[in-house]
Amino acid sequence: MNKPEFDADVVVVGGGMVGGLLAAALSLDKSLRIVVLESAEPTPFDPGSQPAYDLRVSALSIASRRMLEAVGAWDGIESRRACPYRDLSVWDGEVGGRTDFHARDAGVPELGYIVENRVIQLSLWDQLQALPNVECYCPATLESIDAHADHVTLKLLGAPKSRLKARLVVGADGANSLVRQQMGISIETTRYEQHALVANVTTALPQQQITWQRFVPTGPQAMLPLCGSKASIVWYHNEAEVIRLKALDEEAFISELMDTFPQELGGINSVEARASFPISKAHVDSYTANRIALAGDAAHTVHPLAGQGVNIGLLDAAALAETIINAQKAERDIGAAQVLARYERWRRFENNLMIHSLDAIHKAFGEQPQWFKQLRSAGLNTVNNVPFVRNRLMLRAMGTEGDLPQLARL
Numbered sequence: 199m200n201k202p203e204f205d206a207d208v209v210v211v212g213g214g215m216v217g218g219l220l221a222a223a224l225s226l227d228k229s230l231r232i233v234v235l236e237s238a239e240p241t242p243f244d245p246g247s248q249p250a251y252d253l254r255v256s257a258l259s260i261a262s263r264r265m266l267e268a269v270g271a272w273d274g275i276e277s278r279r280a281c282p283y284r285d286l287s288v289w290d291g292e293v294g295g296r297t298d299f300h301a302r303d304a305g306v307p308e309l310g311y312i313v314e315n316r317v318i319q320l321s322l323w324d325q326l327q328a329l330p331n332v333e334c335y336c337p338a339t340l341e342s343i344d345a346h347a348d349h350v351t352l353k354l355l356g357a358p359k360s361r362l363k364a365r366l367v368v369g370a371d372g373a374n375s376l377v378r379q380q381m382g383i384s385i386e387t388t389r390y391e392q393h394a395l396v397a398n399v400t401t402a403l404p405q406q407q408i409t410w411q412r413f414v415p416t417g418p419q420a421m422l423p424l425c426g427s428k429a430s431i432v433w434y435h436n437e438a439e440v441i442r443l444k445a446l447d448e449e450a451f452i453s454e455l456m457d458t459f460p461q462e463l464g465g466i467n468s469v470e471a472r473a474s475f476p477i478s479k480a481h482v483d484s485y486t487a488n489r490i491a492l493a494g495d496a497a498h499t500v501h502p503l504a505g506q507g508v509n510i511g512l513l514d515a516a517a518l519a520e521t522i523i524n525a526q527k528a529e530r531d532i533g534a535a536q537v538l539a540r541y542e543r544w545r546r547f548e549n550n551l552m553i554h555s556l557d558a559i560h561k562a563f564g565e566q567p568q569w570f571k572q573l574r575s576a577g578l579n580t581v582n583n584v585p586f587v588r589n590r591l592m593l594r595a596m597g598t599e600g601d602l603p604q605l606a607r608l
């Protein structure tokens with residue numbers, strides 16, 4: 199099936215976390231030739247110089263760790279910077295129900311890790327550079343795509359070649375995916391009224407191994423532990439309030455944090471950086487088009503309240519790589535509609551479940567009648583008191599339940 203007239207079997211547009219994992223997973227089949235196009239070079243990270251924390255961090259699940267390990271990228275993450283957490287608490291700030299998850303209950307050392315997005319991307323890039331069947335074009339930008347019955351032509355800017363011909367193109371180019379737009383794939387997007395204010399702070403409390411989230415009607419308030427006595431604070435609120443909070447000077451912002459956040463936060467010594475993000479949920483009408491597939495944020499976005507966006511994107515990448523490699527081994531056309539349909543069925547179901555579950559949580563903790571609030575609070579306490587239910591939910595959050603691709607299994 200490897201025809202010499204093709205520049206690559208698969209071109210991955212977007213070398214972010216999802217595109218990086220996809221290319222590394224595809225490279226496990228040495229008969230595939232892969233090109234990755236990435237428009238922005240990742241900023242280097244020197245662990246020795248103890249660089250300040252990036253604002254963009256992700257809570258990686260155990261399944262994500264397994265996939266990153268399987269492609270050899272986990273060591274690069276750990277040697278740079280990753281903060282494990284062992285406990286996870288969620289509580290109702292209005293009525294008071296609470297659920298506490300502990301890694302020891304699941305018989306695992308940790309529930310997940312908080313890692314800077316840049317660290318994940320760089321560690322994947324280290325792997326890609328060393329692979330003989332992967333070529334990375336960076337900085338290089340996709341300009342346009344032309345899909346035909348038996349191949350796809352890509353026009354590029356800034357790449358060693360201005361045109362590429364491939365059997366299959368994957369759009370892992372994020373929420374504003376050009377691949378998706380060029381292929382005319384529609385996406386249903388709902389903007390939440392909340393924005394996320396993210397701040398990196400130094401806490402008076404020593405290094406913590408817990409991530410927690412308190413839900414109040416204006417939106418969740420969360421703390422994600424970073425290494426040392428650093429933490430990433432996520433404060434969801436309406437846009438106007440987030441703009442106001444972002445503009446406050448450090449002292450006034452700390453004072454607002456202390457007045458509003460739960461006592462678990464403890465004192466805040468300093469605020470290193472702040473940024474805000476609009477929040478939306480979105481899902482494409484189709485994950486595939488003629489010789490094209492979409493993965494990660496290019497195909498869906500979720501409310502970040504449970505830190506699942508990149509975790510489901512990495513599962514897309516592993517599932518798609520598995521589908522393509524199986525087709526290649528069976529000497530089938532890797533860009534054929536029937537091959538890509540298997541990927542679509544697989545991931546659409548799992549991602550739909552996640553998008554709607556997170557949306558339901560968001561709504562349940564919004565403005566609700568008193569009877570519902572009591573029910574919600576009782577629900578949290580019940581989950582806390584019934585180990586079977588608590589453990590099932592914990593396994594979901596760890597990403598170890600569901601129809602997992604091979605790379606995410608033990």
Ligand SMILES: Cc1cc2nc3c(=O)[nH]c(=O)nc-3n(C[C@H](O)[C@H](O)[C@H](O)COP(=O)(O)OP(=O)(O)OC[C@H]3O[C@@H](n4cnc5c(N)ncnc54)[C@H](O)[C@@H]3O)c2cc1C
Nearest residue numbers: 212214215216237256257340372494495505506507508509
């Ligand atoms: C406030 C907030 C907090 C979050 N927290 C978490 C969390 O804790 N856990 C979690 O799992 N998820 C979290 N997420 C979601 C997570 O950040 C995203 O799901 C993730 O970044 C998506 O990764 P991706 O690789 O699909 O896309 P992106 O990260 O957007 O990467 C796309 C890549 O494609 C490149 N690109 C784009 N267009 C082109 C082009 N035309 N040519 C070449 N290259 C191109 C870009 O440069 C980029 O590198 C959070 C999101 C927000 C907003």
